[in-house]
Amino acid sequence: MAISRDISEKIKDLLRENPQGLSITSIVKNLPINRNTASKYLDTLLVTGQVEMRHFGMAKIYSLSQRISVTSVLSLSSEYVLQVDQYLRIIFINAPFLELLKAPERDVVGKKIDTTPVPIFFQEAYLLLIRWINEGLLGVERRGELAPAARDRTFTCRVTPSVFTEGQRGVSVLLEDITAKKQDELQLQESEARFRSIVEATTDGIFVTDEEGRMIEWNNALSRITGIPRNEAIGATVAELMSRTLVPEERDGNRIENSAKELRTALRTKRSRHFFVTTDVGIVRPDGEHRIIEQTLFPVETARGIRIGSVVHDITEQRRMLERLRQNESRLRSIIRAAPVGIGLVIDRVIQEVNDRLCTMTGYPEGELLGQSAQMLYFSQEEYDRVGREKYARMAEEGTGSIETRWRKKDGGAIDILLSSTPLDPANHSLGVIFTALDITRRKESERASSAGEERYRQLIERSFTAVIVHKNEKIVLANDAACRVAGVQSRDELIGQPVISFVHPDCRRLVIGRMKKMLAKPGTAMPLVRQTFCRKSGEPVEVEVMATSFPDKGTPAIQVIFREITDRARQETLLKESEERYRTLAESAADMIYITDCTGNIVYANTLCARMYGCAPADLVGRKQTDLFLPEIAHRHLANIRKVVTKKEPIEHVEDVITPVGKFRIDIKLSPIFSPDGTVVSVVGIARDVTARQGQDPGGK
CATH class of the missing domain: 3.30.450.20 (PAS domain)
Known part of the structure; x- marks a missing residue:
């Protein structure tokens, strides 16, 4: 049936006169057409959007459409819009599309599409466009991208079957220029690739959770630190990973649940007391190895919500090195406390530290010596100046200065002293000078006491991001x-x-x-x-x-x-070497035999003088048991004394007759505990002196 424009206009005029709407029965009564004809014309007007229909009970009520016409909307669109009828003639094109083609409307509208500038503009992409148009005329809607190579532009294209005002069928073509979007996507891909490269190449571990607290990022470095492969971590919750990695003593159900609640709260509120705070955590890997990590949490805001990120740094080796430094310092302090000579530290000749032996020698308690000028120990200003002048001159030339002098005790008595001093830093004496004071009043033999410097050192572990x-x-x-x-x-x-x-x-x-x-x-x-x-x-x-x-x-x-x-x-490696060297210098230059045993009596260190008593090198004594060195009776007595020192955590002193491959000796032995930083006895140091020559003079053996 041909569509008559007159009948369509009459129906619209009738509906315009009756804005409340009319049923099809009322329309037929007012116009000279039958019900079937009216129904077909109303369907065409509905399809083209010129009338609207609503249900009132069982009846259909038609009224004039209040919407803007499709052609008017398309004319205002910022997209590129083109309409083609069933004969491939362009019946509408909006202003943006004409500007794109650089053509006036008269060269486009009413003409077949292949005779217009459209094929020239789209070039090789035109074949795809015309195929979609032909399929649209068959009722198939198409969507896709058109990218004319010579134009260096990309469009999204939508071809939609359409019915126009007069009922004739055609297609509407809508184009959107997405060139900038494509360029942005390319730059985003490059940015993501660069970020991915940084995340995977960094030596620090990195993880990121999604908005629900599940892992969406877990880099290779974090897999190396924790021993958990990426494929096992991705998708897991923080609570699940905590239960796998925390050390057993920290793997408490309540703690893990509380951490999970805090994480959920942070994801909801975007706030947490843990954000940007670095914490140390002990973990255990699946292979059983314990490690210490330094972790910093931070929020990551996205369009979908907040995510949680973290940077993880393995500080296990740094902690181990620091622990070795502490143990060495503890060993040095134990040796200094147990040494039979007075030892102290002065800065600008003001007393900073003293050991128990120095207090015993002078009769002054520690509190009366610390912070005082060393002049208080001399009988005259002249002697104090002489000792300082000569001793510091020798330190400048030789690194260590030794001199004999006389000190005044608290009770006014005098003691003869062999004073030896060594600066902590030869280039800067203001950092301090370690001195040893050997009481040579009662000991007529001449011996030189070597002073050991105690390292005054504090180091902070700096947190640094890669x-x-x-x-x-x-x-x-x-x-x-x-x-x-x-x-x-x-x-x-x-x-x-x-x-x-x-x-x-x-x-x-x-x-x-x-x-x-x-x-x-x-x-x-x-x-x-x-x-x-x-x-x-x-x-x-x-x-x-x-x-x-x-x-x-x-x-x-x-x-x-x-x-x-x-x-x-x-710097830590250098400090460790210096600490070990000072300890070895003190032990090797001492006039006494010095050795260290573990808590079971096995030798772990012996100085040269000690090894000389057995006619061997120090290394030959390391690892030897007491029963390897002494007769069974003496060995059992030594072991009992060592156990007593370990148990009571106090030094003991005794005189013992021993037989070695070199000969028979009478030695004065002082055993002292060596403590770890937590106060546990880890070994025992023995300082022994050969008193064989005094055996006949001291019947009591004391």
Whole structure:
């Protein structure tokens, strides 16, 4: 049936006169058409949006549409809109589409599409567009992308079957320019790839939870630290991972549940007392190895809500090294307390520390000596000046100064002293001088007491995030705050644009340039972790651990460098060597036999004088039992004394007759406990003196 415009207009005029609406029966009564004809015309007007229909009981009520016409809406659209009839003639095109084609409306509207500028604009993409239009004429809606290569633009395209005002069928084509969106997506992909590369290459562990507290990120470094593979961690909750990693004594159900509640609260409120606070946590890996980690939590806000991120740093080795330093310091203090000579520390000749033996020798309690000038121990100002002048002169020349003098005791009595002094730092005496005072009044034999310096040292473990820079064409294009700290600059602007090689120590530049060439020759090449020397902006050298990876950045090869300053670790290694060397120097230069046993009596250390009594080297005594060194009766007595020192935590002294491969001796032995930082006795130090020559003079053996 041909659609008559007159009948359509008459129906619309009738509905306009009756804004409340009419049923089809009322329309037929007012117009010279039958019910079937009216129904077909009303259906066409409904499809084109010119009338509206609502139900009133069983009846259908038709009224004139109050909506804006489709053509008017399309004319105002910012998208590119085109309408084609069943003969492929363009019957409508909006202004943005005409601007896109650079053509006037008269060259487009009313003409077949293949004779217009449309094929010229879309070029090879036109074949796909015309195929979708033909399918739309068959009632199939199509969606997709059109990307004319020569235009360097990308469009989303929607082809929709349509029925126009007069009832004729055609298609509507809607285009949206998504070129900028595509470029943004590409940049986002490159940014995500760069972020992924940093996360996977960093030596610190990193994890991120989703909005429900489940793991969505778990990098390789965190797998190495915890021993939990990434595929097992992803999707797991924080509570599940805590139950796997916390040390047994901390693996309490209430604690894990409370932590889970705090996490849920933080995800809901975006607040937590744990955010940006670094905490130390003990963990145990699946293989049973215990480790200590340093963890910092922080919020990550996204469009979907808040997520929780964390940076995890393994500090196990640092803690172990610090514990060794503490044990060495405890051992040194135990030896100093047990030493049969007076030992003290002075700064600018003001007494800072003294041992029990020095208090016994002088008769002064510790509280009356500390903070006082050493002049209080001399009979005259002249003697005090002489000792200081000669002793410090010898220290300047030889490193250690020894001199004989006379001290005044608290009761006014005099004692002859062999005073030996050594500075903590030969280049800076103001840091302090360690001295030993040997009472030579009662001992006529001449012996030199070697003083051992007690290391006055406190070190804080600095938390530092991994430093990262990116450079292209040998110039730095990206740097984080940690890199600024290592480079010794105040802001990133001082690094950006600078030649990367200028921050490498000259001794390492040849190696670094070689590594850079290898990485640039093949993007994606990763260089393993190595130790190198960098330079701060001031020229100061700084030791770092560094690894690097090359990657393409907008078509240009770039290199990502990840490094961490290890100055603190190097300083700790040096301090440990100095501490062990001071301990060994004290023991080896002493005039007494010094040895250390474990709590079961096995020898763990012996000085040269001790080994000389057995006619062997010190190393030959290490590991020997008491029964290997003495007759059974004497060995059992020694073991009983060692157990008594361990149990009572107090020193004991006794005189013993012993037989060794060298001969028979009478020795005066003082055993003292060596404590760990927590107060536990870990070993026993023995200081022995050969008193064989006094045997006939002291019948009591004392």
